[in-house]
Structures are given as structure tokens and as C-alpha cells.
Amino acid sequence: MRLCSFLWHSKKRKRQKSEERVKPRRSKLRAMARGQQKIQSQQKNAKKAAEKKKSQGADQKTAAKAALVHTCPVCRTQMPDPKTFKQHFESKHPKSPMPPELADVQA
Known part of the structure; x- marks a missing residue:
């Protein structure tokens, strides 16, 4: 067995x-x-x-980045249009000389 x-x-x-x-x-x-x-x-x-x-379609972040055309030479902040750029420059950097591209822009 x-x-x-x-x-x-x-x-x-x-x-x-x-x-x-x-x-x-x-x-x-x-x-x-x-x-x-x-x-x-x-x-x-x-x-x-x-x-x-x-x-x-394009997402909002990409579109917003493409719209930011103008860059502040002092603080490198980007802005969408020259009017906003001039307001920024006058309020944030009053002692710095105005960039030539903002001379004829009306805020």
C-alpha cells in the first residue's frame, strides 16, 4: 500500500x-x-x-500668456496693453525715467 x-x-x-x-x-x-x-x-x-x-480649443492660460505683450523693464511684470503698462509704471516706479514707448500713451 x-x-x-x-x-x-x-x-x-x-x-x-x-x-x-x-x-x-x-x-x-x-x-x-x-x-x-x-x-x-x-x-x-x-x-x-x-x-x-x-x-x-486653446486653454485660457495659454491665451492669457499670449496677450501679455508689454514687459516692464524695471520689475519684469507683463501687461496686456500700453494703457495698463503706463498706469503700472507711474504708480510702481515714479522715480524711474519713463520708457520711450509710453511717452505718447494716454492713461
Whole structure:
């Protein structure tokens, strides 16, 4: 009786070992297939994101930065128009000489 159960267990161990040898090969094939799916999925998602961004238009921060044309030479603050720039310069830097581009602007 004991010999029989020993043989049965040893055969079971051999089967388990042979299955363990085969498993990594199968998982590598699955990983390669999944890798291709992953790449395709990333490309698809990037395309969707680009289309969504296009339809959304420019965001407000980018538009605001583009509108800030004038830069104060003293403090490097950016302003959208010359009128605001002159008001800033007169209030913040009264002792500094007026820049030539602000000489003819009316505040």
C-alpha cells in the first residue's frame, strides 16, 4: 500500500515539474501579444486625446500668456496693453525715467 501511494505521489510531482517548465513559455507568448495590444491601445488613446484637445480649443492660460505683450523693464511684470503698462509704471516706479514707448500713451 505504501509503495503504491509513493509511486502515485512521485508521478504527480513529475507532472507538476513538467507543467512548471511549460508555463513560462505560454506566459511569454501572452505577454508579447498583450504588449502589442498595449501599444495599439496607447496609440488609440493618444489619438482620442489629441482630437479632444483640438475640439476644446486653446486653454485660457495659454491665451492669457499670449496677450501679455508689454514687459516692464524695471520689475519684469507683463501687461496686456500700453494703457495698463503706463498706469503700472507711474504708480510702481515714479522715480524711474519713463520708457520711450509710453511717452505718447494716454492713461
